[in-house]
Amino acid sequence: MNGWASIIVNALLGSRNLEAPIYRAALPDWQRLVEDWLAETKTAAALEVPNPFRPLVPLEPEFGREVFRGREPLVAEIESILGDPGQGAALALIGPRRCGKTSLLNMLPLKLPDALVVFFDTQNNPIDSTGSLVKALVGQAQRQARRECQLSLPDAPPGPPMETLGAWFAQLEQVTAVGRILLCIDEYERWEGIFPGDRRALLHLSD
Secondary structure, three states, rough: HHHHHHHHHHHHHHHHOOOOHHHHHHHHHHHHHHHHHHHHHHHHHOOOOOOOOOOOOOHHHHHHHHOOOOHHHHHHHHHHOOOOOOOOOOOOOOOOOOHHHHHHHHHHHHHHEEEEEEEEEOOOOOOOOHHHHHHHHHHHHHEEEEEEEHHOOOOOOOOOOOHHHHHHHHHHHOOOOOEEEEEEEHHHHHHHOOOOOOOHHHHHHHH
């Protein structure tokens, strides 16, 4: 018997209300009806196909493998753009909120098994300057490479932040232990807040 049903039964059995005997007499029938209803709903629930749509929580590779469907053409387009390992490319994934952009980025490691896919979530990595951005991005890439590929990526060389990041990208091009390295940046539009005034540095990074 469910917890709430036990509470009701115990309350009736201990009640001194004048109407309590009437309800106590109906208890067996009521309990039987409830048990039959619970059995029917359990059977019906077992026949239903669970809804894979999760509007608030992006899919993760550990749990989303079976329900991630319908993005094959988009993944194939990304694969074709990144098909030349000697040619770098920058892609922008644009769409309305809650349409599955982050889920797609999270699932790319399963769809591109020959690539090291580094996922950097700007929202979960507080950055307030170009220096903190470079430190967070490089650190995330190094941790993920060690965890997923047992690969040690180089440290960022010293210098001004944007020059440092450009030099680090050049070092990544020399890494041959994996076929490709794909940096997936979620919430990229937040980067504008750390490039006050002249935005040429941000535009150069996007190229």
